[in-house]
Amino acid sequence: MGRIVLEKVTKKFGEVEVIPPLDLTIEDGEFAVFVGPSGCGKSTLLRLIAGLEEVTSGEVKIDDATVTEVPPSKRGLAMVFQSYALYPHMTVRKNIAFPLRMEKMPQSEIDAKVDMAAKSLNLTDYLDRKPGQLSGGQRQRVAIGRAIVRQPEAFLFDEPLSNLDAALRVGMRLEISELHQRLETTMIYVTHDQVEAMTMADKIVVLQAGVIEQVGSPLELYERPQNRFVAGFIGSPKMNLIEGEAAKKRGAQTMGMRPEHIAVSTEAGEFKGTVGVAEHLGSDTFLHVHIDGIEEHVTVRQRGNVNFKYGDTVYLTPEEANVHKFGADGLRID
Amino acid sequence: MANRTIPRLLQTPAVVLLLFWMLVPLSMTLFFSFIRYVLNNLRRPEWTSPSIENWRGFGNYQYVWNQDSFWLAIQNSILIVTSILFLTVILGVAIAVLINRSFPGLGIVRVLLISPFFVMPAVNAVLWINMILDPVLGLQGIAVNGINEIIAGLRSAPVVGGFFSLWPEFEPISFRATQTSAYAVIMMVTWQWTPFAVLIFMTSLQSEDQQQKEAATLDGAGRWNQFRFLTLPHLGRPIAIVVMIQAIFHLSLYAEIEIVSRGNGNKNLPYYIGELVNNNIGAASATGIFAVILANIVAIFLLRMVGKTLME
Numbered sequence: 001m002g003r004i005v006l007e008k009v010t011k012k013f014g015e016v017e018v019i020p021p022l023d024l025t026i027e028d029g030e031f032a033v034f035v036g037p038s039g040c041g042k043s044t045l046l047r048l049i050a051g052l053e054e055v056t057s058g059e060v061k062i063d064d065a066t067v068t069e070v071p072p073s074k075r076g077l078a079m080v081f082q083s084y085a086l087y088p089h090m091t092v093r094k095n096i097a098f099p100l101r102m103e104k105m106p107q108s109e110i111d112a113k114v115d116m117a118a119k120s121l122n123l124t125d126y127l128d129r130k131p132g133q134l135s136g137g138q139r140q141r142v143a144i145g146r147a148i149v150r151q152p153e154a155f156l157f158d159e160p161l162s163n164l165d166a167a168l169r170v171g172m173r174l175e176i177s178e179l180h181q182r183l184e185t186t187m188i189y190v191t192h193d194q195v196e197a198m199t200m201a202d203k204i205v206v207l208q209a210g211v212i213e214q215v216g217s218p219l220e221l222y223e224r225p226q227n228r229f230v231a232g233f234i235g236s237p238k239m240n241l242i243e244g245e246a247a248k249k250r251g252a253q254t255m256g257m258r259p260e261h262i263a264v265s266t267e268a269g270e271f272k273g274t275v276g277v278a279e280h281l282g283s284d285t286f287l288h289v290h291i292d293g294i295e296e297h298v299t300v301r302q303r304g305n306v307n308f309k310y311g312d313t314v315y316l317t318p319e320e321a322n323v324h325k326f327g328a329d330g331l332r333i334d
Numbered sequence: 335m336a337n338r339t340i341p342r343l344l345q346t347p348a349v350v351l352l353l354f355w356m357l358v359p360l361s362m363t364l365f366f367s368f369i370r371y372v373l374n375n376l377r378r379p380e381w382t383s384p385s386i387e388n389w390r391g392f393g394n395y396q397y398v399w400n401q402d403s404f405w406l407a408i409q410n411s412i413l414i415v416t417s418i419l420f421l422t423v424i425l426g427v428a429i430a431v432l433i434n435r436s437f438p439g440l441g442i443v444r445v446l447l448i449s450p451f452f453v454m455p456a457v458n459a460v461l462w463i464n465m466i467l468d469p470v471l472g473l474q475g476i477a478v479n480g481i482n483e484i485i486a487g488l489r490s491a492p493v494v495g496g497f498f499s500l501w502p503e504f505e506p507i508s509f510r511a512t513q514t515s516a517y518a519v520i521m522m523v524t525w526q527w528t529p530f531a532v533l534i535f536m537t538s539l540q541s542e543d544q545q546q547k548e549a550a551t552l553d554g555a556g557r558w559n560q561f562r563f564l565t566l567p568h569l570g571r572p573i574a575i576v577v578m579i580q581a582i583f584h585l586s587l588y589a590e591i592e593i594v595s596r597g598n599g600n601k602n603l604p605y606y607i608g609e610l611v612n613n614n615i616g617a618a619s620a621t622g623i624f625a626v627i628l629a630n631i632v633a634i635f636l637l638r639m640v641g642k643t644l645m646e
Contacts, residue, residue, distance in 0.1 A: 052548050073554040085549035089567035098563070099553035146553070 002062065002153035002186030003028045004049060009058035011044055011210075018044055019210040021058065026154075026188060026203070028063075031180050034190045035197040036207035036233070042190045045207070046156050049188065050079050062153055073102075078147035079156040082163060084139045086131040086146075092118075093127040096145045103150075117145040137168045144179070154186035161196065173200060194234050198222070206230050228330040231256045237286060237299045239324070244293065246270065252325035252333055259286065259301035261322040264308075269315025273298065275308045289314055367394050367619035374613055384615075394620035404621065407606035408628065414516055414523075414602055415584045415632065419577055421524045426531025426576065427569060431561070433532075434539045444536075451529040459593035462522040469506035478506040515599025519590045527584075531576045538572040539565070577636050585629050603628065 004026040011019040018041050026032045034042040047053040049060060051072035059068050067075050078099075086095050094101075096117055100110045118124045121141045131139055140160060147155055157176070161169045177200050180187050191197055197204050198218045206213040206221065206229070213233075214226045225231035231239050239256045247255040263269070264287065273291035287300040287308055300316060308314065325333040370381045370388040381388055398404050433443060450458070466473045481504055488498040509518035542565065550560050591597075591605045601609070603625045610618035 050552060052551065072551050073556075077552065079549065079552050081545045081549060083543070083545050085543065085545040087546060087550070087564060089570075090563075098550070098555070102554035102559060146549075150553075 003064070004154060004186065004188070005059075005061040005064075006045075006049070007059045007061065009045075009048060009060065010056045011041075011048060011053065012056045017210070019048070022210070022212060024205065024212065024215070026186060028186055029184050031177075031187045031189065031200060031202045032205060033197040033201035033203070034188065034205045034207055035192065035194055036213075038192055040207045041210035042192075042205075042207050043158055044210075046079075046158055046188060046190050050077055050156050051075050076153040077156055078150050078152035078154075079158065080140075080143045080147055080160045082159040084131070084143045084163075086139055086142055088131055091128050091130055092123060092134070092142050092145075095131065095142055096123075096149055099146060099150045113149045114145075117149045120148075121145050136164050137172060140164065140172055141175075144176075148179075148183070152185070154188060157187065157189040159190055159192070161191070162193075176200065195236055198234070204234075206233060224332070225256075225324060226332050228254055228256075228326045231324055231326065237301070240296075240298045241326075242294055242298070247325070250323065250325055253328040254326040254330075255318075256324035256326065257298075257318040258322065259299045261319045262298070262300045263317045263319065264300055264302060264306075265315045265317065266313070267315065269317040271298070271316040273314060273316060275310060275312045275314060277310070278306075278308050280305060287314070289316060291316070363619045363622050365619075366615055367623050368392075369616055370394075371615040371619075372613050373615065390616065394616045395623075398617050398620050398624065403601070404606065404624075407601045407603045408624075410516055410600045411585060411602040411604075411628070412632070414519055414587065415581055417520045418523050418527065418584050419580055419636070421520070422528050422531045422580060423573055423576060425524070425528045426535050427566075427573075429528070429532045430535035430539055431565065434536060447532055448529045450526050451533075453526060455526070456589040456593060458522055458526050459519075459590040462525070463509060463518060463594050467507075467509040467518055467521070469508045475506045478504050510595055510599065512595075512599050515591075515595040518594050519587065522590055522594075523584065523587065527580060530580070534572045534576055535569055538569055542568050574637060578633060581632055581636055582629065585625070585632065 006022060006024040008021045008023060009019065010017065010021050022045075034045060036042050044053060048055050051060075051067070051070065055068055059066050061067065062075060062077075087098065090098065093114055096114045097110050100113060105113075114127075115124070118127055121144060123138070123141055123145060126134060126138060126142075131142065134142065143160070160176070161172050164172060173196060176187075176189075180200075189196075189200060201218055203215060204218055204221055205215050208229055214221060214230045216224075218234075221230060221234045225234060225239075228241065232241055235258060237259050239258050240262075241254050241256045243254050247253060271289075271291045271294075273289040276288040276290050276297055279286040279288075283304070285302045285304070285306045285308075287302065287306070288297045289300060290297050298316060327333050366384060368390060369384060369386065370378075370390045370393075371384050372381050375381050429447065433440065433447070453461075464472060469475045469478075485498050485501050485503075489495050491498070507514060509515060546564055547560055550564055555563065586604050587602055588604045588608065591599070591602055597605065597609065603621070607618050607621045607625065610621060
């Protein structure tokens with residue numbers, strides 16, 4: 001069981017309030033991702049749940065028991081850190097065994113559990129090495145191994161993949177997702193990378209300046225962003241957000257269109273522009289189009305290979321059904 | 335390989351200078367240790383100049399080896415050095431861990447902690463032996479006197495008087511005596527060198543990974559276990575450095591021994607050599623060679639021990 005509830009939680013560092021009152025529920029077995037730009041308070045929130053930071057006011061509950069005053073070690077949570085935080089003087093075996101050793105578990109039981117964890121993480125051949133002799137991905141797996149041997153109520157991941165290179169990151173992303181499917185334990189995952197959030201999460205929590213902007217499944221967030229910030233943050237390439245005449249005509253302060261929801265024509269359309277850069281990915285082509293009177297370029301996604309080059313004049317027309325409209329307060333208008 | 339010639343040529347002056355610097359004194363000592371060489375001898379004036387004709391073989395070594403005072407000096411050297419190392423490392427780690435957090439006045443506390451290290455060894459010894467450890471005029475004498483007076487006063491007190499009348503009168507300890515002079519030296523040098531250990535451990539503690547500690551907190555490790563399994567291994571290398579440097583320095587202690595007991599108390603090896611140098615240069619040189627061997631043994635032994643226990 002691992003249902004985590006935050007009730008009116010706030011956090012102040014001195015006079016600075018980094019998290020204004022915040023309510024959040026993470027259901028048992030859920031994979032929740034906290035995502036937001038750096039400095040948005042997502043790591044602080046995770047540390048509040050872990051107990052590494054004390055809440056200024058409000059309550060943290062795990063399985064309906066209030067743990068606000070409970071020390072981190074007694075909360076039954078395991079955490080994987082960005083820097084892995086492995087113990088450099090111990091072998092992989094001792095690293096993984098450390099939490100069990102602290103519980104004063106009998107040695108035979110410890111050995112059995114460590115061997116099992118090592119097996120499931122493909123670490124059996126490295127058990128007698130020290131962290132310094134491992135690659136980044138292997139270190140990350142050791143950190144995960146140290147977390148799973150304890151059979152915690154929930155796993156907390158603090159940007160675990162940001163120190164890995166791009167190829168490894170994709171691999172580890174899959175491994176963590178699979179681990180979640182296998183263990184069916186609650187996981188809370190902090191990242192600034194919205195691709196990780198979209199691909200892994202059951203529930204995404206978008207944060208900005210300590211405030212929850214929106215909570216929902218990845219597709220909910222993609223299809224119905226509740227405000228301008230979420231619209232601009234979720235999705236890659238980013239949603240095109242346009243202000244001015246075109247938005248006013250639709251009764252909004254800002255209009256947003258996803259790159260794939262824009263039709264391109266060489267003859268006629270709502271916006272006339274010139275192609276800046278055409279990025280050919282093979283499966284898709286991204287056109288960056290400069291439109292007169294709009295400061296930022298508009299990104300358009302075209303399937304397959306499309307033959308446009310620098311300086312070509314194109315006409316763009318958004319698909320009306322998929323236009324997102326936001327009012328002066330930044331909130332969505334339906 | 336030809337392109338290495340120029341770098342080697344350029345290194346040569348430094349290497350030659352260093353070799354000269356080390357080899358000349360060492361070979362002179364070796365030479366003196368194998369000949370009869372004294373500063374003053376009316377019966378055999380030929381021994382007063384160093385010459386190969388006065389060759390004595392291992393005679394000087396044999397002479398020194400058979401002196402009880404030589405073995406006493408070695409014992410004393412080892413006692414003094416190991417005690418100082420033990421105390422400074424333990425005190426150093428304790429103090430460094432204690433001040434490795436922020437509190438008001440941290441800057442002043444750190445400066446005060448380091449300051450004993452800037453006192454000259456001779457001054458340090460004079461201050462300790464005269465102002466602190468002196469049995470009459472020093473702090474020790476005054477404190478023991480004070481305690482005795484309080485006890486004497488309490489003897490006539492109503493209820494507890496009977497209890498205190500059983501107490502003996504305390505005697506101040508004289509640290510200039512043969513047996514106790516080594517303790518005085520250990521105390522004053524520990525006081526002076528603990529700051530050195532603190533300084534090195536403090537910088538090392540500041541480079542300790544905080545996330546590792548947080549991970550250990552979540553893994554259920556309390557403060558002691560975090561100290562035992564994270565901080566202490568992290569300090570392994572600096573402890574080895576402190577032990578090595580101090581071992582080298584303290585094997586050659588001289589000023590403190592001289593000031594505390596003027597040779598009446600327990601001598602250490604350098605002091606013993608110093609006394610021989612007053613006349614018998616040959617024996618002094620032989621003792622010097624013994625000292626070099628001892629220093630190497632101590633260094634190797636200590637490094638092994640520290641390395642094994644802490645680095646796992």
